Amino acid sequence: MNTPTLSSSAPVALITGASAGIGEAIARRFARGGYRIVAVARRQSRLDQLAADLSPLTEIRTLAADVTATDTAERAASLAMSAFGRLDCLVNNAGSGKWAPVHATDDATLDEVIDTSLKAPFRFCRAAVPRMTSGSIINVGSTFGLLGGLDGGIYCAVKAGLVGLTQTLAAQYGVNGIRANLVAPGVIKTDMTKDYWDAAPFQRLNQEMTPLNREGTVQDVANAIFFLASEEGSYITGQTIALDGGWTTTKYLSREALLAARVQST
Numbered sequence: 001m002n003t004p005t006l007s008s009s010a011p012v013a014l015i016t017g018a019s020a021g022i023g024e025a026i027a028r029r030f031a032r033g034g035y036r037i038v039a040v041a042r043r044q045s046r047l048d049q050l051a052a053d054l055s056p057l058t059e060i061r062t063l064a065a066d067v068t069a070t071d072t073a074e075r076a077a078s079l080a081m082s083a084f085g086r087l088d089c090l091v092n093n094a095g096s097g098k099w100a101p102v103h104a105t106d107d108a109t110l111d112e113v114i115d116t117s118l119k120a121p122f123r124f125c126r127a128a129v130p131r132m133t134s135g136s137i138i139n140v141g142s143t144f145g146l147l148g149g150l151d152g153g154i155y156c157a158v159k160a161g162l163v164g165l166t167q168t169l170a171a172q173y174g175v176n177g178i179r180a181n182l183v184a185p186g187v188i189k190t191d192m193t194k195d196y197w198d199a200a201p202f203q204r205l206n207q208e209m210t211p212l213n214r215e216g217t218v219q220d221v222a223n224a225i226f227f228l229a230s231e232e233g234s235y236i237t238g239q240t241i242a243l244d245g246g247w248t249t250t251k252y253l254s255r256e257a258l259l260a261a262r263v264q265s266t
């Protein structure tokens with residue numbers, strides 16, 4: 001299979017957590033949209049498969065690394081520059097799906113979620129910004145960074161932290177032509193959430209309580225991120241966009257849910 005040679009003016013996107021779920025869909029969407037790709041995640045075999053799938057479309061480099069390692073962000077941004085000579089878009093998507101109520105969160109979980117979902121995105125921004133002459137950063141938050149959640153704990157806190165990081169990036173680097181936005185997905189069916197999907201109450205939550213009355217897909221998230229990175233999104237910065245079928249903004253509750261008893265969590 002011949003690898004296409006895109007012009008050096010083709011933009012470059014660095015995507016973390018690209019080996020599965022939302023991140024993989026983002027990599028595929030950006031590849032179809034003419035971007036060259038740097039894909040980061042821990043599982044080499046999944047990255048190899050992604051590279052094999054995308055190489056007829058675009059040029060791709062992979063970095064199999066843990067985003068919590070303090071040198072991964074620098075290595076990834078350097079790879080973009082050495083392979084392609086430019087960096088136009090950073091998507092901070094890798095995240096830890098561990099959540100528990102506050103009283104049940106041990107220190108190991110606290111550290112893991114903060115390291116993966118807040119410190120790592122911060123380091124990737126720090127590494128990317130000096131290498132970008134324009135373009136955009138998109139952080140993947142969660143609706144649970146906008147609202148409290150019964151099991152939210154540190155997961156909610158770090159996703160809310162990403163909102164602050166996004167706003168300050170927008171303020172600091174807009175003058176350099178760099179935009180920063182955050183997308184906050186609702187529940188999307190991926191490995192992170194697959195264990196919940198067979199439970200009837202979970203399905204009710206995601207259908208009866210969602211105005212658009214369907215589950216969100218990885219493509220819904222990838223399309224919105226691609227739009228934000230594109231020229232069509234060029235006056236949007238510092239924003240948080242919920243991708244949740246209207247769930248967070250409508251309080252669209254089913255009659256049964258309104259009447260349901262709440263179980264005490266302690």
Ligand SMILES: NC(=O)c1ccc[n+]([C@@H]2O[C@H](COP(=O)([O-])OP(=O)(O)OC[C@H]3O[C@@H](n4cnc5c(N)ncnc54)[C@H](OP(=O)(O)O)[C@@H]3O)[C@@H](O)[C@H]2O)c1
Nearest residue numbers: 017019020021022041042043066067095187188190191192
């Ligand atoms: N699914 C949802 O309902 C939902 C809702 C709101 C927000 N989100 C957010 O969306 C993002 C993607 O979630 P997803 O649902 O697509 O999850 P997923 O299917 O479990 O995929 C997670 C991705 O992140 C990578 N990753 C995780 N920890 C990593 C680490 N320490 N170092 C490097 N890569 C790491 C994984 O790759 P490796 O395992 O190969 O390292 C994988 O590619 C997360 O930030 C999540 O919080 C998801």
